[in-house]
Amino acid sequence: MSRPSRLGTRSRRRRTLNWTISLGLLLLLGLGVELLLQQYALRQFESAQQRLTARAGEVRAVLLSELNATLHLATGLASYIGARQGQVHSPELQPWLDGLLRQGRHIRNIGLAPGNRIAFVYPLAGNERALGLYYPDQPQQWPAVQRLIASRAPGLDGPLQLVQGGRGLIYRVPVFLGDDSYWGLISTVIDYDRLYAQVERVAGELDLAIHLERLEGTAASLVKGRAADGTPTVALQVQLAGAQWQLEARAAQARPAPLLWLRLAGWGLALAVSALIGLSLHGQHRQASLLLALNQSQRQFRQAFDQAPQGLALLDAEARLLSVNRSLCRLLQREPRSLLGHRLAQFGDNRLHSLQEQLLAAPAPGPVRGLQACLLDAQGEAIDVELSAAALEGDTPEHARWILHLQDIRESKRLQRLQNEFVSTVSHELRTPLTAISGPLELLNGGALGEVPGHLRQMLQIAGDNSRRLALLINDLLDIGKLEAGRMLFDCQPRPLQPLIDQALQANQAYAADYGVRLRQLGHCADWVHIDAHRLQQVLSNLLANAARFSPPRGDVELFTERRGQCLRLHVRDHGPGIPAAFHPRIFQKFAQADASDSRRQNGTGLGLAISKELVEHMAGRIGFDSVEGQGAIFWIELPRVDASGEQSA
Structure with a gap:
């Protein structure tokens, strides 16, 4: 007989015994x-x-x-x-x-x-x-x-x-x-x-x-x-x-x-006492069952905790290690006694200090955003890990407990590095011959080498368009590789936003005209923001280009701003088909496309929004969207407002 079955039989016997005791007590009191x-x-x-x-x-x-x-x-x-x-x-x-x-x-x-x-x-x-x-x-x-x-x-x-x-x-x-x-x-x-x-x-x-x-x-x-x-x-x-x-x-x-009333009162009292004692016994039995279930749950949790393939640790309110599992000990090549009682930051780089500070400063139990850090094993070798922590409920902040999850990401980082190196190498290798191809094509299409026969003009135009698309794709691949590798430089300074809006509208007007779409600004912006002007232009170009591609012919793409506390929100609104609800969670992922055939028809690469999200977040901003399918879409970015001296605006 299995253990749960034995426990169930024992529980039923205990309940029967409790009610038998209650009935016997009722008869004795009667x-x-x-x-x-x-x-x-x-x-x-x-x-x-x-x-x-x-x-x-x-x-x-x-x-x-x-x-x-x-x-x-x-x-x-x-x-x-x-x-x-x-x-x-x-x-x-x-x-x-x-x-x-x-x-x-x-x-x-x-x-x-x-x-x-x-x-x-x-x-x-x-x-x-x-x-x-x-x-x-x-x-x-x-x-x-x-x-x-x-x-x-x-x-x-x-x-x-x-x-x-x-x-x-x-x-x-x-x-x-x-x-x-x-x-x-x-x-x-x-x-x-x-x-x-x-x-x-x-x-x-x-x-x-x-x-x-x-x-x-x-x-x-x-x-x-x-x-x-x-x-x-x-x-x-x-x-x-x-x-x-x-x-x-x-x-x-x-x-x-008055024996009848006395008898009724006496038997009623006996019944009440028996019921109370029965309920008390039942409550004790239930409490014992719950305690047994809790102990079993704790054993199962301890077993799952100890045998988990990822590193797990239990931390106290001061980020000291209270318990560690086998996987973490194997990862760090240390015995449990050498880890317990020590602070987490003793076994890694400065990013572990950051996680420790987040734990100590948390006002209430809640999830802590995961981060990547580097741990040191017993031989002093670095181990790249991804950490995340979740708080357990405690009576007081002094008795708070945290579950720390550590995932070895050395292999995934190695594969990511190989992928980025491959993309970067291929992109650089493609850029040189592409430049040699696109240059002559632009000269031919521009008539610098003489009149092009009519039967070749269309073919050369198609070749020129495809070379430009390929150049944009290569640039996007290089940008995303730099962002992921942390090699892209940012020059963030206080700047007035209106000149940048004017520049973005002017630079993308010809592109929008190819789709029969007009770009226009609603109102005027007199605010300053703390941004990298070049990277903001890149983000605005991506948003305006996307809005133009998905707008109906003779439609308008509208750009406007509004203040939101200490931030300035910049909106780009189109009147196209909107974004399907099923695609909302993936819209800022790399190469994400709501409809592959539609995206190819609209000449999309699937990298623009992913690059825009990284650029905006590197400038301490946020990016998002609001859309109902069939009613267009509004993409927005929020940037910190400052005055001309660089002080944050109230």
Whole structure:
């Protein structure tokens, strides 16, 4: 398996592991949320049950208070009868019983049963059916009455269905006289429905729902439970006068804990935390992958850097060599340790100083124009190289880095030199016989040797034109050879431009007339420029000749100037077919022709613009053009403006 494939498999496994960890963490956090919710629900339930118990105790206290008040009144009446030795008369009892009924809010009636038969009922109205009731004849009540008599203690019974209607609690007090003889019973009937309604009203105010139930046996004093809907319940024992009841209570309106929202919030938080951790793991994995890719890219760059066939070097902000490749070491025949840490200029001529200064003076990272220089190898032999540098992005200028490219051009310079020598030799060798040919042809065509027969005149004219074209080509070849070899001399001085324009128009007017074209200047130029007058004439002649050749018959070639800052721009405009867009990048190259057949028809050599570009740049100027195919062309040159003293114009 290849290394990229292994890295891809490892990356996929790491992503799967990251998401598995995130999912496991989500489940773990979710389990924690559920446990916390259970604990919260349990605490809420216990707290609600405690509050419920306290409120149920309040209800029980109200119930006992109402019952105790009634029982105390009945006990007082028993003491009164005992004190009278059982001699009771209705008129005497009337005020007593009225007081008892007023104080006992829930007493329905009071009955006196001497000998276990009810002989007196107060009030009688509504209770007539109870009068004359004999307890031994009541199978449901007599056992309880017997137990009371035997225990000699009061007892509370009920709730019972009363013979006079309704339900009631009956508080019976056995009465014994001073001689310890049994007199009978005092029966106090409590209106159970009214008492229970009052207790329910009190429970309602406490937000409770209650149920009172009679117990036959003993039970726990407090029973806690849970209703079917999950709400808490309590059951309290109510014991009074030998009777036992159980008061069950629960909340009237269930208020469940907001577990749904808490669960949603908890799971949402768990999901957010898991997602954040998952994204963090994913980011770390991606960062590790990017770091791995960066390391791999650096290794590949280092390998390509070290194995490149051209010399490469890494420079710091002070032009010191930080790293060199094998090709550069072989080129200079030096070991890397003898190069690293040294400045570039230590290994070459003054042109290396120029490159070093360009690097140090660069305001921001960017390309540096290539230049040719001479390096010295370990034996001190010169090596012609072409250098170019490109800046790497750095945080600060002090941490800037440069990649330097060095190309050995000794062989190309040798071939160029041989080519130039060949062209120069051929040009010089052709010039001598061409002069011997063109001279007689001009004499013959001029009639200096007599009248030329008509059938020879055209042939001699063609021979003369071709000899002149050949002379121009030879001159162009010699000029381009001098420019490339650096042997052409320039005499640049401040000069007024208008006389040079006049001279160029006059010198090329006859040539333009052969094509039916007129040369003319638009406006007047009063500026001075710093130029070589002879070389400028050569450039203007090339531009005007080209414009005339490509202008339509009876067309105009216009020359005009304009100021551009500290420069003066000179334009030559024609109204010909324009320059094809595909030819724009090659227009200033040697022997470049937009259309070979058209160029031959227009008598072009393909060297004029290349020579003009070299001449203008040697005079510290620029040359260019603007053209749209089918709308003519404008060639322009920019030259530095000066005043008559040679100072640069503002």
